[in-house]
Amino acid sequence: MRLPSITLALLSLLAPAPARASAPLQAATTAKLPERVTRFVEDRDALRRYWSMPLSELGSARMRAFFESELASLSTLDFEALSQEDRVDYVLLRTELENELALLEQRAARRAQTLALAPYLPRLLAVLEPGQRLESIDAEKVAAEFDALLAEVESAKKDLAAAARQEKRSVVVRASRDLESLRAALDRWVGERDGYDPLFGWWVKQPADKLRDALDGHARWLRNEIAGLANGDSETIVGDPIGREALSAELRGALIPYTPEELLQIADFELAWCEAELAKAAADMGLGDDWRAALERVKQDHVAPGEQPALIRELAEEATRWVEEQGLVTVPALAKETWRMEMMTPERQLVNPFFTGGEVISVSFPTDGMDHGKKSMSLRGNNRHFSRATVHHELIPGHHLQQFMTSRHATHRAAFASPFWTEGWALWWELLMWERGFQKSPENRMGMLFWRTHRCARIRFSLSFHLGLWTPEQCIDFLVERVGHERENAAGEVRRSFNGSYGPLYQIAYMIGALQLRELHRELVISGRMDARAFHDAILQGGNMPIEMVRARLAATPLERDFRTRWRFYERLR
Numbered sequence: 001m002r003l004p005s006i007t008l009a010l011l012s013l014l015a016p017a018p019a020r021a022s023a024p025l026q027a028a029t030t031a032k033l034p035e036r037v038t039r040f041v042e043d044r045d046a047l048r049r050y051w052s053m054p055l056s057e058l059g060s061a062r063m064r065a066f067f068e069s070e071l072a073s074l075s076t077l078d079f080e081a082l083s084q085e086d087r088v089d090y091v092l093l094r095t096e097l098e099n100e101l102a103l104l105e106q107r108a109a110r111r112a113q114t115l116a117l118a119p120y121l122p123r124l125l126a127v128l129e130p131g132q133r134l135e136s137i138d139a140e141k142v143a144a145e146f147d148a149l150l151a152e153v154e155s156a157k158k159d160l161a162a163a164a165r166q167e168k169r170s171v172v173v174r175a176s177r178d179l180e181s182l183r184a185a186l187d188r189w190v191g192e193r194d195g196y197d198p199l200f201g202w203w204v205k206q207p208a209d210k211l212r213d214a215l216d217g218h219a220r221w222l223r224n225e226i227a228g229l230a231n232g233d234s235e236t237i238v239g240d241p242i243g244r245e246a247l248s249a250e251l252r253g254a255l256i257p258y259t260p261e262e263l264l265q266i267a268d269f270e271l272a273w274c275e276a277e278l279a280k281a282a283a284d285m286g287l288g289d290d291w292r293a294a295l296e297r298v299k300q301d302h303v304a305p306g307e308q309p310a311l312i313r314e315l316a317e318e319a320t321r322w323v324e325e326q327g328l329v330t331v332p333a334l335a336k337e338t339w340r341m342e343m344m345t346p347e348r349q350l351v352n353p354f355f356t357g358g359e360v361i362s363v364s365f366p367t368d369g370m371d372h373g374k375k376s377m378s379l380r381g382n383n384r385h386f387s388r389a390t391v392h393h394e395l396i397p398g399h400h401l402q403q404f405m406t407s408r409h410a411t412h413r414a415a416f417a418s419p420f421w422t423e424g425w426a427l428w429w430e431l432l433m434w435e436r437g438f439q440k441s442p443e444n445r446m447g448m449l450f451w452r453t454h455r456c457a458r459i460r461f462s463l464s465f466h467l468g469l470w471t472p473e474q475c476i477d478f479l480v481e482r483v484g485h486e487r488e489n490a491a492g493e494v495r496r497s498f499n500g501s502y503g504p505l506y507q508i509a510y511m512i513g514a515l516q517l518r519e520l521h522r523e524l525v526i527s528g529r530m531d532a533r534a535f536h537d538a539i540l541q542g543g544n545m546p547i548e549m550v551r552a553r554l555a556a557t558p559l560e561r562d563f564r565t566r567w568r569f570y571e572r573l574r
Contacts, residue, residue: 034089041415053125053128055114064104068101071094079560114175117164127146128185128186137197139199139202139204169238172223173238180215180216180219183212186212190204190208237491240500247504252564254509255547255548257566257568260467266459268456270452281445295446297443298450308387312361312391313341316391319395320395323397328432335404341360346374359400359404381485385446389450393426409543410541413542413544416545418509418513418544418545421544421545422544423506424516427510427511430451434448457482465497516569517539520547520550523551529555538554
């Protein structure tokens with residue numbers, strides 16, 4: 001959604017200095033792409049901090065102008081003179097800029113949905129934004145405007161009730177959150193002036209308080225009466241599906257050359273492999289092909305309350321010794337020394353029923369305040385064999401080693417961080433360790449296969465939700481029936497996936513990223529072009545980025561100025 005020319009003209013008058021700061025660089029013989037990336041990130045973040053008002057159309061226009069200017073500037077570089085590493089950075093930066101512009105378009109469409117339920121918001125922003133830019137304020141006029149806005153907010157519920165009840169629940173909940181954000185912005189705006197300017201408080205304080213209460217009331221009305229959510233409800237899962245067109249755009253931006261439907265095929269192929277292996281493990285446990293019975297037996301093998309931290313340390317040290325003895329990756333001594341552990345609160349376990357990791361591994365396990373049913377599900381879901389399959393995912397050689405290295409190498413590429421690299425790396429180790437026999441028993445195999453099945457299921461349920469094919473309840477049912485999750489844990493997984501803290505591609509990135517690395521490993525290590533340690537070290541030292549660009553670095557695949565994703569890395573869908 002483009003702004004009228006008069007608005008853009010006004011915008012150019014409001015912020016001339018940032019526009020000059022992003023003027024095109026000279027096309028020098030040495031590109032210095034890392035420095036350019038760093039400068040871009042700092043400029044972008046400075047503009048975002050300045051144009052921070054929620055739902056601001058002026059802010060969106062300023063960011064669009066910045067990204068378009070950066071794209072134009074980038075095109076002046078002599079691409080043919082760049083080294084392969086600089087070409088990688090060029091493609092990554094150009095892709096990031098294009099992604100930012102596409103995201104602005106998506107946000108504009110969503111902003112329009114909110115305005116349909118709260119059409120008075122532009123009038124409120126017209127009062128707040130000049131003050132954000134430190135322009136002088138006429139307190140008497142502001143008070144009159146707030147008083148007029150109060151009447152508009154009060155009438156919106158009556159005038160728009162029928163339309164609101166016809167809107168999607170996800171749109172209504174998002175609009176409610178947008179109103180809460182604007183109310184918080186109003187509070188900050190008033191708080192920065194009240195008490196310092198006697199006339200401001202005399203005129204504005206009372207109408208601002210009434211307006212704040214009205215915004216709160218409108219937000220509650222949308223959430224409670226229209227969306228049917230009670231105050232304080234942290235368990236109901238609503239989500240916000242983005243649709244096929246937006247999913248396809250996200251995939252192109254992540255350098256994934258498959259359609260959503262092709263990715264669902266990949267998930268089904270991989271899920272079928274897992275189910276066959278689950279049946280074999282069940283047979284080796286003396287249970288025929290009844291993998292559900294085998295999984296039930298595995299879930300009962302958990303430590304007693306209070307003993308989980310000792311188990312986690314034992315498993316972490318075992319995995320670290322194993323990768324070092326196998327000569328698969330370099331593990332700095334300081335990385336082994338500095339990881340830490342914390343236990344998750346019951347509140348966090350609502351959205352993280354298992355582990356999260358990095359320098360700190362955060363462990364889910366029952367607390368004494370949980371009710372009996374939730375205690376039982378948490379014990380069963382964090383049993384010995386499930387834990388053995390995930391501790392190394394979170395620590396070494398997974399996320400902790402990954403974060404340790406990326407904080408010390410190619411740090412400018414943090415701007416291009418991709419979940420396909422972040423989560424794909426950690427899951428790739430699960431695949432490689434399986435192939436190299438890390439599992440010691442059929443029960444260990446069940447634990448590893450549970451998580452591998454889970455990663456396949458993430459592709460199926462998250463894409464099905466965002467395509468509008470499944471509800472959150474259907475996603476939960478799928479995890480219970482096809483993966484073997486405890487229902488409470490399945491609900492936590494789905495809640496985490498759709499509560500807004502993860503992007504729409506995040507949950508597919510585990511398995512898809514691991515499959516990309518598996519194919520790259522085949523091309524470079526299995527073929528004999530690199531040894532395993534050099535391969536893994538090079539990935540870590542190159543920085544976080546879409547894996548097709550990792551391939552460009554390590555395999556020297558050709559790159560052009562207008563490069564688009566084309567690596568069909570999955571053999572059955574080439």
